[in-house]
Amino acid sequence: MPPRGLAEIVLWVRDIHRSLEFYRDTLGIPVMSPPEMRSPIFLRVDDGRWAIPQMLVLVQLPAGTPEFSRPRTLHHLALELDPAEFDAEAVRLAERGFKLRSGQHPVLPSRTLYLDDPDGNEVELICAAEG
Secondary structure, three states: OOOOOOOEEEEEEOOHHHHHHHHHHHOOOOEOOOOOOOOOEEEEOOOOOOOOOOEEEEEEOOOOOOOOOOOOOOOEEEEEOOHHHHHHHHHHHHHOOOOOEEEOOOOOOEEEEEEEOOOOOEEEEEEEOOO
């Protein structure tokens, strides 16, 4: 029996505060872990319809950990946007100084854009193609 969903993506991060600012404040993903939890920090990516939430988890790397090298294991992660909000989100992110890249999904009829998080992970924002 195949899995019915993706429960979590866990990212090692160099500066958990900077990463939290990106994912929580810039992308608007709410934190679900208690405020006293410093690492890992769990963010809820779904709309609450699943018994097991879809989560993005940030884990602070220990001090002195060597820099990440390329290629890295994670190619990118993708987050779904509402098609009605896609253009406004692209404008908002560009106005905040993010270098946005476009692309075409090889299988899905969709609209996509890409940006990098503070640790250089590529984040894809995707929505269904309209009409």
